[in-house]
Amino acid sequence: MTVRRIDAGAGSVATIGTGLLDKAQDVLASPSGRFLLVSSPGSAPAAARLRRALSGSLLADLSIDDREESKTLETVKRIADAAIEAGLRRDDAFVAVGGGVVSDIVGFAAAIVLRGVDWNAVPTTTGSMTDAAIGGKTGVDTPAGKNLLGAFHPPRTILIDATALETLPERDYRAGLVEGFKAAWIADEALAERAEKRIASLLAREPEAVLDLISGAVAVKAAIVSQDPREGDRRRLLNFGHTLGHAFEAAGGYRALKHGEAVAWGIRGALWLSRRRAGLAEAEAERVRTALERLGPFPAPERQRSALAPFLARDKKATAKGLAGVLLERIGRARVEEAIPIEEWLEAAATVRI
Amino acid sequence: MTVRRIDAGAGSVATIGTGLLDKAQDVLASPSGRFLLVSSPGSAPAAARLRRALSGSLLADLSIDDREESKTLETVKRIADAAIEAGLRRDDAFVAVGGGVVSDIVGFAAAIVLRGVDWNAVPTTTGSMTDAAIGGKTGVDTPAGKNLLGAFHPPRTILIDATALETLPERDYRAGLVEGFKAAWIADEALAERAEKRIASLLAREPEAVLDLISGAVAVKAAIVSQDPREGDRRRLLNFGHTLGHAFEAAGGYRALKHGEAVAWGIRGALWLSRRRAGLAEAEAERVRTALERLGPFPAPERQRSALAPFLARDKKATAKGLAGVLLERIGRARVEEAIPIEEWLEAAATVRI
Numbered sequence: 160m161t162v163r164r165i166d167a168g169a170g171s172v173a174t175i176g177t178g179l180l181d182k183a184q185d186v187l188a189s190p191s192g193r194f195l196l197v198s199s200p201g202s203a204p205a206a207a208r209l210r211r212a213l214s215g216s217l218l219a220d221l222s223i224d225d226r227e228e229s230k231t232l233e234t235v236k237r238i239a240d241a242a243i244e245a246g247l248r249r250d251d252a253f254v255a256v257g258g259g260v261v262s263d264i265v266g267f268a269a270a271i272v273l274r275g276v277d278w279n280a281v282p283t284t285t286g287s288m289t290d291a292a293i294g295g296k297t298g299v300d301t302p303a304g305k306n307l308l309g310a311f312h313p314p315r316t317i318l319i320d321a322t323a324l325e326t327l328p329e330r331d332y333r334a335g336l337v338e339g340f341k342a343a344w345i346a347d348e349a350l351a352e353r354a355e356k357r358i359a360s361l362l363a364r365e366p367e368a369v370l371d372l373i374s375g376a377v378a379v380k381a382a383i384v385s386q387d388p389r390e391g392d393r394r395r396l397l398n399f400g401h402t403l404g405h406a407f408e409a410a411g412g413y414r415a416l417k418h419g420e421a422v423a424w425g426i427r428g429a430l431w432l433s434r435r436r437a438g439l440a441e442a443e444a445e446r447v448r449t450a451l452e453r454l455g456p457f458p459a460p461e462r463q464r465s466a467l468a469p470f471l472a473r474d475k476k477a478t479a480k481g482l483a484g485v486l487l488e489r490i491g492r493a494r495v496e497e498a499i500p501i502e503e504w505l506e507a508a509a510t511v512r513i
Numbered sequence: 514m515t516v517r518r519i520d521a522g523a524g525s526v527a528t529i530g531t532g533l534l535d536k537a538q539d540v541l542a543s544p545s546g547r548f549l550l551v552s553s554p555g556s557a558p559a560a561a562r563l564r565r566a567l568s569g570s571l572l573a574d575l576s577i578d579d580r581e582e583s584k585t586l587e588t589v590k591r592i593a594d595a596a597i598e599a600g601l602r603r604d605d606a607f608v609a610v611g612g613g614v615v616s617d618i619v620g621f622a623a624a625i626v627l628r629g630v631d632w633n634a635v636p637t638t639t640g641s642m643t644d645a646a647i648g649g650k651t652g653v654d655t656p657a658g659k660n661l662l663g664a665f666h667p668p669r670t671i672l673i674d675a676t677a678l679e680t681l682p683e684r685d686y687r688a689g690l691v692e693g694f695k696a697a698w699i700a701d702e703a704l705a706e707r708a709e710k711r712i713a714s715l716l717a718r719e720p721e722a723v724l725d726l727i728s729g730a731v732a733v734k735a736a737i738v739s740q741d742p743r744e745g746d747r748r749r750l751l752n753f754g755h756t757l758g759h760a761f762e763a764a765g766g767y768r769a770l771k772h773g774e775a776v777a778w779g780i781r782g783a784l785w786l787s788r789r790r791a792g793l794a795e796a797e798a799e800r801v802r803t804a805l806e807r808l809g810p811f812p813a814p815e816r817q818r819s820a821l822a823p824f825l826a827r828d829k830k831a832t833a834k835g836l837a838g839v840l841l842e843r844i845g846r847a848r849v850e851e852a853i854p855i856e857e858w859l860e861a862a863a864t865v866r867i
Contacts, residue, residue: 232590236655236662243657248832271625274652274663298628301590303597308590309628310664478602 168385189252199225259291266297270312285335334419342376348491400426437486522739543606553579556611613645620651624666639689688773696730702845704729754780791840
């Protein structure tokens with residue numbers, strides 16, 4: 160199978176294929192040639208393959224918990240302290256192996272230790288391959304909210320190996336595909352059509368179908384991020400489904416729903432807003448709903464107004480004017496609408512069919 | 514007295530004069546017009562003046578301890594949490610009022626909260642006016658060493674008001690002048706000559722002499738930093754006196770010596786290396802020593818080899834080849850020499866006349 164290389168913007172290159180974990184020494188980048196591996200229990204099989212491929216070049220081999228609860232500044236400090244203890248120099252590089260929690264933590268540690276060293280992302284989940292590891296945002300949560308502390312610090316390389324998905328639990332696998340579809344729906348109609356037609360192959364984890372969706376999603380995100388590395392209008396398109404999604408996720412205490420599941424419900428709400436405000440045709444909205452149903456079933460979200468409202472009001476993208484939303488005009492084309500009233504978001508949440 | 518504006522590189526502008534604290538609303542920058550003030554007990558008089566000048570625009574008014582011991586990630590988190598609690602948005606800006614510890618902490622908090630918001634530096638010590646607040650380096654210490662965690666995040670504006678120095682304790686005042694002289698010695702012979710001639714006026718805190726040295730030092734640092742925002746050869750020139758200085762400071766547990774005092778002793782050691790390796794004339798070395806004596810007397814440093822050696826070996830700028838040093842070829846001209854053996858550094862430390 161061919162290896163694809165995609166410029167992922169801001170100095171990142173994504174290398175996508177099968178069996179790349181075993182050739183990591185040819186893909187990952189470190190100015191000194193030395194690496195600090197950070198993995199999680201869930202990414203143990205991929206980490207074992209990397210350990211063999213990088214043997215002799217590992218300065219440290221660290222493990223972190225990959226649950227959202229461990230996405231704290233304390234975990235970042237623990238990684239940084241261990242790296243310094245191991246003799247980290249400015250020309251060494253981290254390798255983050257795992258899902259989005261691992262890349263968020265390790266990328267942030269790399270951003271601040273010695274005021275910044277290089278890092279590489281090796282995503283091992285559908286969610287991190289299609290979204291979390293791309294774009295340079297790193298960060299941790301605080302009691303006040305998700306990703307409130309962090310840095311823009313893109314990885315030098317992103318190694319995506321479809322074989323890493325073989326051991327991913329089914330629920331994580333399906334939830335992560337939502338982010339891949341999201342990328343297609345906002346910016347690539349042809350990709351959306353191919354992926355919708357091949358949902359059975361995607362759910363069967365057939366490498367060709369999986370790599371097509373992942374490559375397409377990476378390309379969509381890379382194109383957007385390279386035009387808008389920080390947080391202007393273009394980049395906000397990637398938040399399709401995320402405004403309500405974050406509220407659903409928070410209202411469930413970050414335990415009831417996986418991130419991708421919450422985004423799936425958030426997209427359902429955003430479709431209602433898109434029908435009302437952006438002229439999305441009912442037939443297209445129904446295509447998206449059908450695909451989401453086939454990717455599920457997902458656990459039902461908390462939809463109580465009183466549970467959701469505080470999280471919408473406190474969204475870090477909220478301005479004095481209201482809360483911006485990403486609306487679909489048609490499949491493959493989205494736009495940002497400023498200042499949608501919180502009341503309307505709550506109405507959208509209530510329309511979500513469970 | 515005229516107000517000077519100096520482009521301090523990387524998007525920073527330094528505004529230098531007398532009485533500027535009372536006109537802060539015309540000098541400090543915030544996209545939203547809202548500010549979060551962070552001050553220390555030592556900067557209380559300046560903070561009170563800023564509070565009046567910015568009244569009606571303050572979103573938060575926080576206080577931190579300005580001792581080196583509080584330069585930790587925990588303090589940064591406390592500032593960030595308080596800012597979020599106060600309702601911080603991405604278009605708000607911090608104002609750090611105090612010495613280098615305050616600007617290091619607040620600049621780092623501004624770098625990571627919401628993945629980066631603007632900040633302003635209002636240095637209130639000679640050390641932070643001439644050095645710490647300029648150049649964009651922010652950071653905190655860990656048990657393994659100083660400034661091991663941090664970010665490059667330059668303040669939008671640096672407000673330097675000579676009247677803020679009126680209440681600075683004598684020892685801090687003198688220690689901080691060392692950084693101003695250091696800037697002159699490495700890159701501005703005319704400034705060095707003026708400052709050496711006017712040491713009595715400087716020690717009497719005469720605004721004209723003080724502002725001349727501060728403006729000159731800011732210009733030197735800004736010129737170097739704008740050519741080399743991160744840590745290449747040019748920027749390393751600013752470390753003149755700092756390699757041994759850091760070791761003296763660490764060996765004293767960061768309590769025995771103020772930073773500028775440790776740098777003064779470090780410069781003494783660097784003069785010996787410069788005589789030996791860079792052809793510095795004895796008459797010029799003696800000029801520097803004389804000036805340092807008049808800025809002192811400074812407490813004697815720990816000079817035991819066994820006390821200094823571990824800190825030199827662990828210096829974060831150490832490479833496999835050794836430890837680079839900044840040598841003076843003549844007053845106003847310095848260069849970096851790579852890989853000076855630790856043994857030779859220890860010899861230099863031993864030559865320091867107390």
